[in-house]
Amino acid sequence: MMSSRWATPSSCTTRGNVMAWDDSAGSAEGGIAFDNRPIGVFDSGYGGLTVARELQKRLPEESLVYFGDSARCPYGPRDQAEVDRFVQQICTWLLGRDVKMIVIACNTATAAGLAHAQRAFDVPVVGVVEPGARAAAHTTMNRRVGVIATKGTVESNAYSDAIRHIDAGITVFSTATPRFVEIAEMGLKLADGPIEDYMSEATKVYIRPEFEDIAREYLEPLRRCEIDTLVLGCTHYPLLKALIGGVVGRAVTLVSSAEETARDVDHILRRRRSFAQPGHAPVYSFFTTAADTDEFRRFGGRVLARPMDVVEHVDLPDLIVS
Secondary structure, three states, X not given: OOOOOOOOHHHEEEEOOEEEEOOOOOOEEOOEEOOOOXXXXXXXXXXXXXXXXXXXXXXXXXXXXXXXXXXXXXXXXXXXXXXXXXXXXXXXXXXXXXXXXEEEOOHHHHHHHHHHHHHHOOOOEEOOHHHHHHHHHHHOOOOEEEEEEOHHHHHHOHHHHHHXXXXXXXXXXXXXXXXXXXXXXXXXXXXXXXXXXXHOOOOOOOOOHHHHHHHHHHHHHHHHXXXXXXXXXXXXXXXXXXXXXXXXXXXXXXXXXXXHHHHHHHHHXXXXXXXXXXXXXXXXXXXXXXXXXXXXXXXXXHHHOOOOOOEEEOOOOOOOOO
């Protein structure tokens, strides 16, 4: 993995009124600093790769370290305190990889551990709930917003609270749709064949007819609530955008937090003057707790819509989190 060190005073030189750093550490021309260290991104599995994909699109010169905790997936049914411990543990591991900021690319983990992580660590830590909530609040016209998410995210009221904090007049209808995670991952595996690959080319996920029945059972009550905006409150769910959109209809706008999160990351890096140097060649590193790294690489590549060259297995140490 390529890494870079942040500039220290000893590596500075002065040319007139312009401060410049050694390029291997970062640089500053005319007072603009650069930091080529990677951004850390993590999720309970593949889903957070939808966020990583948006980061690659918006910030093509930024390096990424992605961590998928597939051995403990799904997070949704777990106790919030347990998920919080996972969050602090993974953030600690990512900081050991010298990341300059951390993106919690998992709604359940954001709800359970974002505030704790922001207090505990010195680098910026951002989640996916607030960007998605903000986009939903700004999108709705009739002020009736639906949220679909895992059980843990729904029970935390994270989206309801965040949306109402922006506009207290919005009515939020939330429902847990845990099987969508299973459907997304199963669809990735079913799409791993020549015929299915052709049929699922648009979404990279193969949709069985029975998946549509499950989607209607989940979504029909929300559609009857006359929502005009639906938040995909799990980072797996954008993989099912065609399925979900087909059930709720074109009148309902689907909001994915991935694109909004990438926009927030961009703004934070620019405010802190810590974006990568122009022309920097990014390095993408992938790690997982899954035993089968080949499967993670194969299916993760479908989510990213580009090959993963190498995926490394990680056994996280037991950490005591305060």
